[in-house]
Amino acid sequence: MQRFILKRLVISLFLIWVVVTLNFFLFRILPGDPVRFLFNDPRMTEEIRQRLYASFGLDKPLPVQYGLYLLNAARGELGKSFVHLEPVAKIVGEKLVNTIILVGPATLIAIILGSLLGVVMAYRRGTTTDTGILGMVLLFWATPTFWVGLLIIVAFLGVLPTSGMFAPGASYLPFSQKIGSLLSHLILPLITLSFALTGQYAMIMRNTLIDILSEDFITTAKSRGFRDHYILRRHAVPNAMLPMTTIIAINIGLIMGGAVQTETVFSWPGIGRLMYDSILTRDYPVLQGSFLVMAVCMIMANFIADILYGFFDPRVRY
Amino acid sequence: MKKSPFFSTVFLLVFAAAACVAAMGIVHSAAAADHPYGGVMVVGWTQEPKHLFPSMEATIQAGMLHRAGLYETLVGFSPDLKPVPFLAKSWQTEDGGKKWIFNLVDKAKWHDGKPLTAADVKFTIEYVKKNQLSSALPYVADISRVEAPDDTTVEVYYDEPIAAVLSNFQYLYILPQAHFKNITGEAALSYTNPNPVGSGPFRFVNWKKSSEIVLKANEDYWQGRPYLDMVIFKYYNNKNSLLLALKSGEIHAIPWEISVIAAEELKKTDSIKVSVDENIYYRWINFNVSDFGQQNPTLRDRSVRLALNHAIDRPYLCELIHSGYVTPGVQIVQPSLKLWFNKALQPYAFNLKLANDILDKAGYTDKDADGVRKSKDGVRLEYDVLTLQRFPEEVRAAEHIRGTWEKIGVKLNIQVVDGATILSKLFPNYEQDMYLWGFDGRPDPTFILGLTTTAQIQNYNGAGYSNPVFDALYELQKKTTDLKRRQYIVGRMQSILHEDAPHAVLYNMSSIAAYNANKFDGFVRMPTGTFSNLNAFSLKSVYELK
């Protein structure tokens, strides 16, 4: 078991290293001189520009830069934003919390709702119920998340808040008053993101359950006269949770894609919107930093899922 | 002897009258503060300042915060942009304009309570010069020496008299010596001023990046505290959210960035007032006329540039792209600068026949009938224009221009990029054919005319235009203090630009702002906008309507 954990850990660290390196090189091949644009003032003598380069660490030879970059990344030092002139780690950290506030409940709702739909579909496979729900779920899946967001905004204009996380100034209020503002701003983006993710999870649950329902032990249980509901509840679904966990972990990338879209459309100040903003302003340190954090979260989630899987399924011993 | 009842009555009446007058006097002076104090105004925008260091700031967002809230200048802008006393209550010149004496008010205080003195002014000038702080440098570059003989007198010395002294001091924000004296060299260049200490009507409270900036009323402000208690600047990452927030009452004002469609839509809401002001801001296509040799060489031919200018349908674009809120552009010194605009200039008329004739006469023909003219050496009249992603409406304008230029045998390829990319193509080698951008002018024409001088090549001169006659006139007008003579010179310079056509000014932009007129009033309109970075009244004269 120890060796299993260790092996997964090594792989995860390797993956993180690859992403960090990718980040580093991406930044170096971009066009445009972001430092110049930073101060928006071409009236900068060469000398001043060199000084700014130095303060952003852009004047050393490439291998040295790379080494420094790795060291800094390990310490959590991700550079300084071109636009905000603050440490990237600080900016990203603040926004990550906001994303979790949105993504956490959305994922939960999507998993629960999606699983329910998936179970119904798998159970009533081949009937009109299955086809009907399947059609609806595929519709969810094929609809771009941001478009759903746009439609919801147009529909609820003036009825519910459609942007931001708090009413202006509300973030300074005491918690009890703050929470009301937060919740009213959370509703619409939450609905949008849950809508997008439910489709994914419904399909996953359906496919997993179909596989399991065709296994021998289910046939045995049926032949023993157990009722369908009982079989579902006590045998099929619990067995489905395990592969579901892995597949959900693999699909965390989809959650992040969905978050970027939802946050952009609803102006929710999370890491997804941060990424969009940094693209618009070509704030490369923040763009890299937010991507890095997303990738690391995904790698870690996969790692945890693998460990859990290995923990619960004694058949898995690498 | 008994007092006469007559005298008592008269005495009482006089006393009563005096009391009434006194009472009215009290009421009247109370009426001077006739608007209630209080209220929190929320202003929304889609771009935050990069930092709050006025000597290095270049964004209008920071400009507004500095001008209307945090900092002050020696000379202010009147509502028609003329210089008026501000921190300097009066000034005199001596020595033929080579020495200026500014007399400061004596009540001004910094936000930390210390008094603002001449020493701070002297410090600011020397600090900007020594550390070469880019934004403020042009305003002090010509100063050779500054003295502060006492707390309220500043003496400024120039090697030669220059015309723009008052204008420069309208832009130079005074910094507190105590706060800045230890920040020098490299630290100064990258200083972000996270806790600004200024002397303005509002003091800084907090800045949550990409969220809000909070300012609070300065109770000890030397002109009397502003009416509002607090101003919050809230960030929205897209214009739609911003507009919706104004409509729903979540915010109370949008200072700029309102598209014309949005303006029309906002007007439908009763509580919202849309104010449209003239601006000193234009959008243009800047041709590459430099001799670095990286561009399509036909652009160096004046005839081509004239033809291109005559093939742009400016009036139609004004309607199409900006719904008539802007006016067709003429030259870089705009009509809104009433003192300086050369009224004799004929705008380039939209005349395809004329444009075709010019090109025909200059020898550009399309022998192989592929729709594109070629020079005698076979160079095609085909250009790449760089447009900004940030102005999607101008991409449409470029498409329309592409259509009209097609009719004179010119092919235009549109590339949409960001500002950093344009700047990197521009400098140092001027690799672009032309680019579409805008420029914010100043009331004094020196700045905007400087854009097309040889000295600004590799700096602000995006066309690479170099004309020794123009340069000489530029230096001359800088020093000409006689208004009529200076107007003549500036007019002549505009004519030269108009004949040489190194650029195509598309429109004179307006400043469109919107605010909730049911909740707040007291806004002061001026050219450049109700909330422009020249408007020191935009926050301090605003009061809440109960």
Added chain:
Amino acid sequence: MQIGKLIKHNLSGLVGLLVLAVFVVLSFFPQMAPHDPHRMDKDKILQGPSTEHLLGTDEVGRDILSLVIYGARISLLVGFFAAGISTLIGVTIGIFSGYYDQSWGQPLMRLTDVFLAVPQLPLMLVLAAVLGADILNVIVVIGCLLWTQIARIVRSYTLTLKERPFIERCHAIGCSNARIIWLHIFPNVLPLVFANAILLVASAIYYEVTVSFLGLGDPTHISWGMMLHYAFESAAILRRAYWYILPPGICIVLTVLSFTFIGRRLDEIVNPKLRRR
């Protein structure tokens, strides 16, 4: 009766095919559009549906129906080519990592893991931002990130194929690896790939639309994603301009769904495991 049964059995796939056919025809013959999509008209800004403009106009007066018809081309083009690139990469890596499982198939597997470990949309955005908003770049970026699914499927199938008797016989005769791969493995893998490639087109279109909406599409070409981007950027939402927002989105959903239905049906036919048990 045979036909009736055939249709009933393959209903979803056929419906998908029909819808797709409509869009393909539109993309080949965009001249059917009632107006020139580039024609801007200052007097018709953001107007709702009318007899002259069935789907209304956008913020510079262009006809939305025509824009939607012309936009079909780009979305389908990007979808096809991106999926094509992905399939090529996926099949190559899948075959080689399966066939050479013992030797350099392993690093290839690791490569696949790396691409699976990063969030796809964010990476596409980062790459597109760095490389520039050009249609070619968008195709390449999407194509280079969607191949993992196919690679995995092809790899596992190659692994099983490898052990089949006829391959062993080839070895015995002395066939070179290259010959075996090209003449035996590759053709057998193709039918499996075909169905997945179609599903990949659906994904590619979905991503192209999203990347364009977020501002990284090619602004010089009309595409559904860019239309929604401009709808979002201009004040169309404020105007409740549903005629601007609905049509591109509906087209996107229809296109993605049709490819999905076709792909799923083909997958069921080709992959016996998925058939009704």
